[in-house]
Amino acid sequence: MQDTHYPLTDIGVNLTDSAFDADREAIITDAAAAGVRRLLITGTTAADSEQALSLCQQYPDQLYCTAGVHPHYSKTFTAEVRATLAALLTHSAVLAVGETGLDFNRNASPPAQQILAFEQQLELASETALPLFLHERDAHRQQIEILKHYRNDINGGVAHCFTGSREELFNYLDLDLYIGITGWICDERRGRELLSLIKQIPADRLLLETDAPYLLPRNLDPKPKSRRNLPAYLPHILKEAALARGEDPHRLAQQTEQNGQRLFRF
Numbered sequence: 001m002q003d004t005h006y007p008l009t010d011i012g013v014n015l016t017d018s019a020f021d022a023d024r025e026a027i028i029t030d031a032a033a034a035g036v037r038r039l040l041i042t043g044t045t046a047a048d049s050e051q052a053l054s055l056c057q058q059y060p061d062q063l064y065c066t067a068g069v070h071p072h073y074s075k076t077f078t079a080e081v082r083a084t085l086a087a088l089l090t091h092s093a094v095l096a097v098g099e100t101g102l103d104f105n106r107n108a109s110p111p112a113q114q115i116l117a118f119e120q121q122l123e124l125a126s127e128t129a130l131p132l133f134l135h136e137r138d139a140h141r142q143q144i145e146i147l148k149h150y151r152n153d154i155n156g157g158v159a160h161c162f163t164g165s166r167e168e169l170f171n172y173l174d175l176d177l178y179i180g181i182t183g184w185i186c187d188e189r190r191g192r193e194l195l196s197l198i199k200q201i202p203a204d205r206l207l208l209e210t211d212a213p214y215l216l217p218r219n220l221d222p223k224p225k226s227r228r229n230l231p232a233y234l235p236h237i238l239k240e241a242a243l244a245r246g247e248d249p250h251r252l253a254q255q256t257e258q259n260g261q262r263l264f265r266f
Contacts (some may be wrong), residue, residue, distance in 0.1 A: 042211075
């Protein structure tokens with residue numbers, strides 16, 4: 001096939017980030033022109049999740065979002081925040097709970113507060129039957145133990161921006177979770193281990209995302225003038241993933257779209 005466009009969904013883009021304030025509409029238009037037909041906006045705080053939903057309502061059938069509190073902001077998690085998230089999760093454009101999980105790398109919020117906020121959001125996922133959009137850094141053992149405890153109550157989820165080890169990969173797969181791959185695989189310095197692992201991700205568990213404006217693929221050619229990552233670069237990540245897996249990009253695009261539909265029910 002000669003068509004270089006692959007109908008894709010970016011399952012993780014921080015579209016409410018201030019990096020997009022000047023040209024957000026153009027970012028959405030450019031993504032669609034590149035074949036990225038749907039964007040799942042990541043919610044990281046209650047206010048951010050509300051802004052994400054507002055954007056979704058301006059672009060129905062093109063934008064969707066998650067609603068949650070990132071572990072960095074767990075210290076802001078209150079009963080009022082929980083109620084706000086519960087209300088957001090009733091909207092049809094809100095497809096997952098998160099970004100939630102544990103991050104003991106920076107401990108921007110104390111670990112105890114992170115665990116409390118994580119468990120509260122796991123309860124919300126159980127109450128709404130929505131999947132999880134998971135973050136984790138330097139807290140894998142604790143996160144897996146908590147997820148195991150709630151396994152029978154949650155309706156799936158994705159390990160967003162996975163960059164971990166083989167053991168960590170299979171811990172998530174054993175919990176029936178999906179694996180989100182970003183432009184990390186395009187980094188010849190940091191992405192080597194992930195490149196070797198990507199073949200071991202079952203075809204029906206793989207999802208693609210940019211995590212824009214972060215994680216600009218390092219091997220884009222020509223190199224963009226800006227270091228800001230864009231959802232329009234998702235086809236490049238697809239091609240790199242297909243190359244690493246020894247698969248046809250069109251077929252992989254179809255597979256990841258089926259996976260996203262199965263998990264998020266667009």
